[in-house]
Amino acid sequence: MPAVSDAEDTAVRAKQIPEAAVARLAVYLRILSGLAEQGTTAVSSEELSAAAGVNSAKLRKDLSYLGSYGTRGVGYEVQVLVSQIERILGLTRQHRVAVVGIGNLGHALANYGGFPGRGFPVEALFDLDADLIGVPVGGLPVSHMDDIPRVCSEREISVGIIATPPTAAQSVCDRLVAGGVQCILNFAPVVLQVPAHVEVRKVDLAVELQILSFHVARRADSAASAGSAGENQGNTGLPGTGGSADNGSTGGGRNGAGTDGGLGMVVR
């Protein structure tokens, strides 16, 4: 039987990982990278799960998708885990990013210094406002949106961030795809049509707020019903049942690595 290569093994494992676990792996990676920078060489599942805000059983399950089970009494080797997560998330190479729509949000994204260190250098900015073209934002001059296909192709951009009004988003998306962009992060509140080989993630902050609202309402309802049950049953004032440990979607502590890994992302 032919030997299975590392790349094939990673591809097989990657297919088995649920979307929610992928988001949590990104959170573990951020924590582990911080530990590695501090010179920490090993971490226990309890330490890592507490830092990520998930329970340790879920953490161990997530890491088992990588084939990583840790060593009893020692825990996980930080650097090994970093490499495994980077490989499964496809972070062993840089992903060049273009931001389209350099308004309020686009300015913030272009000026944010946290992307390059995580493997996502911002290499191109686009808008159609004549006052913005050629003006540097975050050290990079803004190009005209008509140049998206050419510039993205020349600079080998693989991720496009759309921060335009919703009416412009599809035409911007089409230009990004024409320029060879394979992943699109869409902040505009609109559903995009893309070819099958292109991945889209939609960031809808209003949806996130509505989910938070749902949990606050559910907590209040649970507290009210626990209160009335307490009155009826001579309850001694034990805490109500409101607010499960989950964040209401697919796992993680309320403040920790839930579906969106704390990134506020929702799949289109």
Ligand SMILES: NC(=O)c1ccc[n+]([C@@H]2O[C@H](COP(=O)([O-])OP(=O)(O)OC[C@H]3O[C@@H](n4cnc5c(N)ncnc54)[C@H](O)[C@@H]3O)[C@@H](O)[C@H]2O)c1
């Ligand atoms: N600002 C926020 O906090 C926020 C939060 C959530 C979602 N959003 C969404 O993000 C998007 C951007 O929001 P904003 O507040 O930055 O808007 P904005 O109006 O400040 O900026 C939009 C920018 O897009 C440019 N633009 C318009 N048409 C374009 C085109 N065809 N090609 C290239 N650029 C084009 C405009 O010139 C402008 O510079 C909107 O869809 C908004 O709904 C914004």
